[in-house]
Amino acid sequence: MDEVAKLAGVSKATVSRVLNKSDLVQPETREKVIWAMEKLNYKPNMIARYLRKQETELIGIILPDMSNPFYSKVLKGIEEVAYKFGYDVVLMNTNYSEEREKNSFKTLLERRAEGVLFMCHRLDNEKMKWLEEFTLPSVIISRTIRNNHKIPFVNIDNVQGGYDATRYLISLGHRKIAMISGPFDDENSSLDRIAGYIKAISEANIPFNDHYLKEGDFTFVTAEKLVKELLTLPDPPTAIFAVSDETAIGAIRGALDLGYKVPEDLSIIGFDNLEIASYYNPTLTTIAQPMTEMGRRATQILINIIEKRLIKELQVILPHKLIVRESTAQYR
Template identity: 35%
Template structure:
């Protein structure tokens, strides 16, 4: 069976080949009657447009790149799902770039946009892998781009964020309201914006409660489960153990809870644990994990919608979209032990 082409569709629908191409690329530019006839012919013949050939003619790849430090992370999985859905609606394919926290990998994925293999980029790391000239406007030097989760320090870039500092403060305030005054913090990766902001919220809540910041209660983690286990073990070796622990990610909170059970501590009767993110496993834990919920799907959806607007040639007025977080109280936090 011979392959169906645009000329076949044109003959079947009684229009020119140019009109068929216009209908498939920009259906809003042709009349309703023409659009109906062309699309009927396409359906009847099973014609499949050659996207590669179209990309050569339009200089568009039909791809967008998503750059993330760890695509296996549950937080990122929720965001990716929403990005994929929005991209599909807009006619784009998603290329996932797992950087594994390596800047050379970030540069590699950024180069895909520069070389025309992708039309835009979503960046979930705090680094901007593009070189900027000081004497030119930023918007003229960058491809369609949106930054999220780990904020890039540039006010001219489109961003979708939550208030990590306020979220950290809310987590600690919840523990303070339960009567806790000896509250530990298990941080995320060193010097990342989300870590620094959540730490600032932790310190703000304690300072407002007239509680001195104890550096011994602040432990470095990396957002992964194993670092939560290791951090909790360090805290349990302290002479004055905390009565509550704020982990800067749910994965670390789950690790901390496993460590507590390993050493026969009760949650929350002996030590309360609160996380950050509200990943799917949070509600499956025993006890169920109290946490700060990030609107993961909304983050992904807004990122892709903001990118699509730029891909259309628009420049949205709102540079930064701030999405709300939510304190989700479950069973892993309780009153301070007597």
């Protein structure tokens, strides 16, 4: 503690106040002390701190499916930052059950977690209302909060991502472009990306064909079925925007079953940039989400809230990127 105080230019008492999250410390002084602790890799005795202040240094993570590779990438970033700042994490898997979501929040309260990182497949106004009333600090990952709700979140611009994916297919000369989306009640990953898709084809003066928009569920099996419906239409598409990489791979599998070659006969673009995207044959053109960085930024925001630090942004939109690989080609 002496070295931290010396480097920060403050007293040992001030360092102690920062560690104990005292409101008596000015925000600028708190930042100096935290900077010094990070510089010196200083970690206080967490057991003693818990006995003294009843702080658990525990962060809860609630997610719908721990087997999903998207969430695995996000978890990597969460654990990286949590470890750096001396926090433990506990994982709650809801298996897409809203009842289990609420029970998970109650469990984390009982276990005296200091904050929650929340990932869910659907976020409506009712859920946001009880999140705002929840007593623990919470940050939402991969969902954008609208309607003036003040809940912190980290996400990408899904409308722009859907637009960029579709616009790239248009740039290759395709005009018969279909989309396999996620569930229509998923406002972010589905409806926002659909909005981007519609915006891109509208700007290109391509008439919207409702037969080209299929509601999926992010799974290989459903995508394989839906692509066969698309490719057996009287006027089938020449390109498909898939709402996720798993959806895209399922669509490729279904197209191959019908004798189509990808990308010679059909271009397919995905969304996420999961690890499998660069190993599948053909390798997958996709919109890359910064999944690990989402986890990092959300955890940093949550710890800043818990430790009463200065916070510049509570609602963060991270950039995405188009990754061009082998599954798309010029229209012929």
